[in-house]
Amino acid sequence: MSTVNEDYHALLARHEAMRLRRRILSPGTESAAPQGLAAGRAGGGPRAIGRSSGASGTGPSPYGAADFDPASYDGAADQRVITEYLELVTPFGELITHLYETMFRRWPYLRSLFPESMEFQRAHLARAFWYLIENLHRPDDIAEVFGRLGRDHRKLGVRPVHFQAFEAALCEALRRTAGPRWADAVEQAWVRMLRFAVAAMVSGAEAALAEPPYWQAEVTAHERRRPDLAVLRVRTNEPYPYRAGQFAALESPLLPQAWRQYSIACAPRPDGELEFHVRQTCAGGVSEALVAHTRAGDTLRVGPARGSMTLDDELASDLVLVAADTGWAPVKALLEDLSARRRHRNVRLFLGAHSFADLYDAGPPSELERRRPWLRVTPVIGRRPGTGAAFGAGEDGYDALAEAVAEAVTRHGDWSGHQAYVSGPTAVVEATVARLTAAGMPPGSIRHDPLSDILRPSSRAVTGGPGAATAANTAFEGVES
Incomplete structure (x- = not known):
């Protein structure tokens, strides 16, 4: 084993030993996270690993989850301070470059x-920073989003001790990027923001200790349906719990530690087989590895199932389903779920594609309807009026x-009394949700996967205006579709 690996495992061993010692000596008070969150540097601010941090075994780590309480953090105050000096470190490209250079050089x-x-x-990381800064006045929202992020980060092997290295590197990168105008009070605000987000992540990870961080799976079938699209079927080596309409992260051994979400x-199914529809979105990424x-x-790793685009046990209303391109994948799962039920509601499906040839898996609408008398299908083919070419x-x-x-969805009926499920490329989901909402459908009656676009700084600066909470879902869990 190399010296580097020996140092790494020794670091983890020291961290776990100190964590166990704190639990034995002080049950229920494993960490000093709340004090650190409230006091910033005065409560044990940024400390270099190896001197006085929990990683060295000489003091408690500031990154614990015990007694994590979002209400104890005055995020609005830190938001004002960080925003005032934000121009010194934005765009975040240079800051993030310095951060990773520092962290990998020191550890x-x-x-x-x-x-x-x-x-x-x-x-x-850039969109995580933007999300945090724009939503610091909403600590409960941050706790929810970063709790999910913490559960998902378990599959990467991230431990609380690693965040101490990240904090030290961030502080050095902030000073280096901002230059002489940087103020100590601003750095303290960044540290408190980071510690709050990380405490939420650690809390989320510890709440999921009974759940495996990932499952090993074998690819049982791989079919190219288009040059840029493949349907994969995989079977995990242990039972994999999930519900129709959910999504999961996949990792290919060709790109270790690179995970992407797919519906x-x-x-x-009784045989435990899973099915994924993957569209290649770029060269050199996970989607290319899976498609081409x-x-x-072959073997893959599958993360835990996530997402709330699922059917209620008892359906209280009729349904409208909207799917475009590989957004068909979760809708196909929902139709299978509905078909297995004894009692059915009326279901209207809008199936969007650039051409009939792009309906790669659904088959003719008449075939979808044939065994489902409760289903009516409306294909929406995107062609320029008067031409045979697909438009976009x-x-x-x-x-x-x-x-x-x-336009087709809103033109074909009043869906205000329905439950809507929308899936597909970001543009399709955003446009459909906007039209349905404008037509009077309550937002709580519309379900869709987290979107996959990058969260960019909003034009409202840091006001937390309408849509900020929704943007949280797009920041970290985008589903490729």
């Missing part, structure tokens, strides 16, 4: 926790299709 064994390409990770395209370089017999605008070519789908 090189942490590099193995990250994928080989850091591009996605840098974008992920599960089937309801739970994965075959039957915007970066991914889905803006015009989005408008066609949204």
